[in-house]
Amino acid sequence: MAFLKVVPLEEALKVIDSFPLKPEIEEVSLEKALGRVLAEDVVSPIDVPPFDRATVDGYAVRAEDTFMASESEPVRLKVIGEINAGDTPTIELKPGESVYISTGAPLPKGADAVIQFEDVDREGDEVVIYKPAYPSLGVMKRGADIPKGRSLLEKGTRLGFKETALLSAVGFSKVRVFRKPKVAVISTGNEVILPGTELKYGQIYDINGRAIADAVRELGGEAIFLGIARDDRESLRELILRGVECCDIVLLSGGASGGIRDLTSSIIEELGEVKIHGIAIQPGKPTIIGLINGKPIFGLPGYPTSCLTNFTLLVAPLLRKLLGRENEVRKVKKRLAHKVFSVKGRRQFLPVRIEGEKAVPILKGSGAVTSFIDADGFIEVSENVEILEAGEEVEVTFFG
Amino acid sequence: MAFLKVVPLEEALKVIDSFPLKPEIEEVSLEKALGRVLAEDVVSPIDVPPFDRATVDGYAVRAEDTFMASESEPVRLKVIGEINAGDTPTIELKPGESVYISTGAPLPKGADAVIQFEDVDREGDEVVIYKPAYPSLGVMKRGADIPKGRSLLEKGTRLGFKETALLSAVGFSKVRVFRKPKVAVISTGNEVILPGTELKYGQIYDINGRAIADAVRELGGEAIFLGIARDDRESLRELILRGVECCDIVLLSGGASGGIRDLTSSIIEELGEVKIHGIAIQPGKPTIIGLINGKPIFGLPGYPTSCLTNFTLLVAPLLRKLLGRENEVRKVKKRLAHKVFSVKGRRQFLPVRIEGEKAVPILKGSGAVTSFIDADGFIEVSENVEILEAGEEVEVTFFG
Incomplete structure (x- = not known):
């Protein structure tokens, strides 16, 4: 086993940053996009609304037909039909005509205003209008809310319910997001057992495995807890190999003993390369970082606070990079x-x-x-x- | 259909609070507890550590044996064995004896201190000690970290990785949490279609369904999106019945048309009871609240901002109550x-x-x-x- 000197934190971070892992992109259905991170800028492919839309229930008119309307000399327009939300109107308004229209419905050709029904009278097949309507009254113009081509969301945005709703509004049923990095989590130590079994004298329950796995999940990664390795070469080697096979990154948390560190280091040397063995920080001196088949493996300290501190300093930035969340302020x-x-x-x-x-x-x-x-x-x-x-x-x- | 008067917001909230829904509790494995809300106070069932534990690698001794030790007149103790982390020691130290012990291992009977190996010399089967050790040096006493019976987490705590780690540390493999309320989400409107299909003239993509379903999920509930009801009695009635069957709460978001409101109200009257029809707030006037088979049903306004505002004012407090998160400041x-x-x-x-x-x-x-x-x-x-x-x-x- 090569002896490696204790390096400054910055050097360790540079080594980690140079690892051959890149953010990967996958497409997920919008149904499952909540909480994921957008892998590309999104621009609206459509106008919202996609047509001139009535914003009130009333009468669609040609505004110019109403310009002379007054209380004393109301204008009368012929009502030639009715358009409801969801209809595809074929009507075209000619001078002197109007249609009854409901909120959300598309304006017929020729119409450029909607007068609310409360402001007019209906007499037979005529509507009686008492004041002028200006063009666009009662109308949301096509694209007024979101014009086609408008930049909507930036790459790196974590999708909350407002963002998924916006994507739905412009018609996306799928979305390209960063793939969740898969992280194998291994606890070590002869004295460590899983909760749910009874403690024998000398044993303690696992803490780091749960803490690290759930911290990975909170960050947006996928954690696979592989269990607890005994302080022997075979047990540890087997779990490390399984981790390298199933995952993008392997995280070990040391038991209390120093022996496990030497074992870890020697197994990484055998299967790949130890890149860092000790960082000049406290806690963190015993931290080991290596690479097996291009997959980073971290041996974190055993004490829970030390383990979590080193996870935060060394592993979390790598996960954020893979998740497109590098710029998050923590x-x-x-x-x-x-x-x-x-x-x-x-x-x-x-x-x-x-x-x-x-x-x-x-x-x-x-x-x-x-x-x-x-x-x-x-x-x-x-x-x-x-x-x-x-x-x-x-x-x-x-x-x- | 009974005419119901527009009521103040406070009255609507009282009605909602009186609905026959209570927080329910379920047991989940600790593996799946992240993000869930604890349904009971948790007290430690064990001492952590569960035994007097060496915090350094070195020699376990009876401190009193070392009281006379000095540089000039070191004390020599016989090393009678070795204890590693995970071992169950049967050794009992008698005066003049010591054992080699590794970090994390349980102290043998009789020992009350551990001297780090860097501070002593080993000569054959003897350890040479140059200064006195005080009782508890190099030892974490049983229960020093968490004594048995210590209150650890309160009911209503949302479990993050620190909390799941703590539960693991004291031996829980399962945990009682509040059951996620199941919420049926229905969009309405003839003009509304799901994203992923091409818009015909007069149609718009669904926004509220996605927004509400994902807002429910962010709050910690389970959302089941049932699709879009047409503006006809049969379509709406069928989806409401499916919602009442599969879920605890049914949420409808209105289309633009007023007709859907009357339909909703009439269907609720037929199947159950309309409790509120209109709230004296803007937005919110068209909101309908009813009860079918003891299950609350909300008809929310159609405009996205209005829909989300009413969801926040009326539905979110009910969900938080069911999730044990009533006290959250928003x-x-x-x-x-x-x-x-x-x-x-x-x-x-x-x-x-x-x-x-x-x-x-x-x-x-x-x-x-x-x-x-x-x-x-x-x-x-x-x-x-x-x-x-x-x-x-x-x-x-x-x-x-």
């Missing part, structure tokens, strides 16, 4: 609630909870489950800093 | 970006877009698709108000 500026001490020469990431405008450091130690449960994210304390004072501005990165 | 205070005029005596809801600290009114008219696409939510303008000045504080309710 940081917020807050004021530190109280003083924290760090070790000079150590680049540290500290879990914090957000309370209003404050970032409250969680100082339970990374071994505690509850330290990541209580935290919303983390702040960075750079190498040269020993003390961060209360009230200082800090940038909080949200987990995930 | 409002935010902003300053009005520019003056708006309203009609005295009319309680109005105006779509607005949020830009930083400002609420920008969208004044395109409710017939425009783009007015709800551009908006984030709406503000209320009460009956007595004719003008809201720029800079005035307004409360924005988010759509959905």
